[in-house]
Amino acid sequence: MAPRARRPERREEPLTRQRIVEAAIDVLDTAGAGGLTFRVLAERLATGPGAIYWHVAGKDELLAAAAEAVLAEALAAGAAATTPDEAIRALALDVFDAIDAHPWIGTQLALAPTRAPMLGVFEHLGRQVQALGVSGSARFTAVSALLNYILGVGGQNAANARGVDPATDRTQFLGAVADTWARLDPDEYAFTRGMADQLREHDDREEFLAGIDLVLAGITTRLTTP
Amino acid sequence: MAPRARRPERREEPLTRQRIVEAAIDVLDTAGAGGLTFRVLAERLATGPGAIYWHVAGKDELLAAAAEAVLAEALAAGAAATTPDEAIRALALDVFDAIDAHPWIGTQLALAPTRAPMLGVFEHLGRQVQALGVSGSARFTAVSALLNYILGVGGQNAANARGVDPATDRTQFLGAVADTWARLDPDEYAFTRGMADQLREHDDREEFLAGIDLVLAGITTRLTTP
DNA sequence: ACCTGAACACCGTTCAAGT
């Protein structure tokens, strides 16, 4: 989509909010949330740190704008779904996949979802819940449950990605956690120990979707009158 | 439990990991997550920043230890529940109330739950899910769904508490958000707009519990064979 | 209007020096 080369980032084009946000996303994806610095960003944009402040209010806004841009793009696809259930599943998966591809969004959403991108998700979920046949006063509960679950998983994925270097394989990571679980005290942590092997083979995405289905089943059972 | 006076924090007693963690909790509760600094903490403990490092590895560990201490105390009560459903609700509420009383825990749990305190919650939830009659392979899904929902709400509460000064009344805060919602574009945000009034009167705690019940209903419907 | 880059106030962390 970008007109010319993007990486070398020379001083040809003028500094724009959009270019700053794009560069920030690139840094975040490469170096993680901890690697985004106004100095690093300034160097990448061949300017001084102060210049960025003319286009962006501060770091919080920059982070929010970056998350918003990535999430908006992820949601733009918006495959046409046949049923409300399908639509909710598809939307949830879009959010999940976006966080999976850019773990730093997870932190952003889990901790500051008031802003624009999640409002769209809330709205979208609300309409589908309505289509599901949930009556007025219960809709808020249903949407909140779905959204909080999604954000919870998002925060988790972000947490798992932090500290670990981006090259770490997921299976490898899960294996390490599973090993820890397997070494727990057999009395105090009997249940968790027993889950170790299951954790090793589990598929995050499938597990996420299974959780969505659980909430959906609860909504259908408790909040609709067929 | 503390032998003498706690607040003046003079240089009588020796510096202990426990005293440091207690002081950190106090600072976090008073000044929020942004207010915890090694310099502030050192002054409160009448020592230099370096001294703290002899007892604690760094800020991350200190934050984790503080969250662990608060959560452990909150879970220690552990009222005896009659049914697995009740036990799960009670445990979830304990976590919710702990986060409500110390919002900074929400950030900590939502973003770094691998550590000890949440392992206990995982274990406890697992046993109750088992008692509910969920079979082996589905238990992990059920527990994950519950935990992710709880952590999602926790992150949300932490987010809402951040930036806002601690004195802000909850009703007041919800009112402000509701006002924003009421001003949204009627076409693009029809659903969200309609929720504004409901948000104004809603009770976070009740809403949280309603979400837990939704997940529980999903678990019962889909994952048990009565 | 927009950019530059030195400077400010602050942070987590280290470490030589003390006791």
Added chain:
DNA sequence: ACCTGAACACCGTTCAAGT
């Protein structure tokens, strides 16, 4: 063994000065 506090490396942010 434990504490002290100056110092290091770094951060977000500001701002006088430029174009």
